[in-house]
Amino acid sequence: MRAKNLVFVFLSLFCLNAARAREDIDSVIKKAASDITERCSAKAVLAIDDFESPAKKLTLYVREQLADAISEESRGMKIVTRERMGKIERELRFQNSGVVSEKTIVSAAERLGARYILFGKLEEYKNGCSLLVRMLDVKTGAYLFRRTYQFQYSQKAEQLLERSSSFKKTSFALFCEANKNSIESIAPAAGLSFDYAFCRKLSAGAKIAVSHDIHEKENKVFALETLAAARWYFASLSGEPVTGFFVEAQVGAVFLLVNSELCSKFDGGAGAGCRIAFGGFYLEPEIRFGYPYIFGAGIAAGMRF
Numbered sequence: 001m002r003a004k005n006l007v008f009v010f011l012s013l014f015c016l017n018a019a020r021a022r023e024d025i026d027s028v029i030k031k032a033a034s035d036i037t038e039r040c041s042a043k044a045v046l047a048i049d050d051f052e053s054p055a056k057k058l059t060l061y062v063r064e065q066l067a068d069a070i071s072e073e074s075r076g077m078k079i080v081t082r083e084r085m086g087k088i089e090r091e092l093r094f095q096n097s098g099v100v101s102e103k104t105i106v107s108a109a110e111r112l113g114a115r116y117i118l119f120g121k122l123e124e125y126k127n128g129c130s131l132l133v134r135m136l137d138v139k140t141g142a143y144l145f146r147r148t149y150q151f152q153y154s155q156k157a158e159q160l161l162e163r164s165s166s167f168k169k170t171s172f173a174l175f176c177e178a179n180k181n182s183i184e185s186i187a188p189a190a191g192l193s194f195d196y197a198f199c200r201k202l203s204a205g206a207k208i209a210v211s212h213d214i215h216e217k218e219n220k221v222f223a224l225e226t227l228a229a230a231r232w233y234f235a236s237l238s239g240e241p242v243t244g245f246f247v248e249a250q251v252g253a254v255f256l257l258v259n260s261e262l263c264s265k266f267d268g269g270a271g272a273g274c275r276i277a278f279g280g281f282y283l284e285p286e287i288r289f290g291y292p293y294i295f296g297a298g299i300a301a302g303m304r305f
Helices: 002-022 025-038 056-074 082-095 102-111 155-160
Strands: 045-052 078-080 116-124 128-137 143-152 170-179 187-197 202-212 221-235 244-258 261-278 281-291 294-304
Touching: 025 056, 025 128, 025 143, 025 155, 045 056, 045 102, 056 078, 056 116, 056 155, 102 116, 102 128, 170 202, 170 281, 187 221, 187 294, 221 261, 244 281
Parallel strands: 045 078, 045 116
Antiparallel strands: 116 128, 128 143, 170 187, 170 294, 187 202, 202 221, 221 244, 244 261, 261 281, 281 294
């Protein structure tokens, strides 16, 4: 019964993390657009000012996508373009000796006949980003809407941040394992692994592992596995490249040393696991099945560069 409970907890956590991983920049923009239109009258004029962000490309994307999503959601609301807002703001900045304030934004929207003004900010955190959305009533100057939306890193978000190729691609690790390289029981093993990521989700590398059948009484059995591996990351917990849940194919050779006699066999199989990253350091539990070792389970600890 306890084992069933543990399986249920694991599956629940997996589904929760998978759901979080799907919360990307586009879904957050759609949510914000829906929340905004609920608070505005259908035929009102809405001015969308800039959303401050670490990259100009990201600022433009958020502003344009919000405008499109709000127009589609409201089916009647008029949107004032940023170009018209910018012209009025420049005039007001000149009149106020370059001071840019909330009052300046409201004044610009008022001159354009807007009923509401929308603006905000994008901020980065360790495992994702936040979109701060603020909407003011131009007539009263009061906030009608204030909300912060969280979303995970994704390939699109990193491209908009103009650094999509800067993720850590190379990794080295030490690992320990228990496998069936044993005649009667389980053999402990240890080894080294290396891999290089060709893109956000696909990597290739090599492994070498040594097993010792410590339970065999009559024979001394050692196994040396040399493997090439190809790996695909199908779900990232944080949205970061080359992390999260993966499946892996392995192929190579195993060299068996039994009482000083050496023989070799084909070695191959498949594995699955999860890379959990902490900056440049990572932990990686993994299970594998194949021939001739039948199965193995272990954990790796390594560094990413």
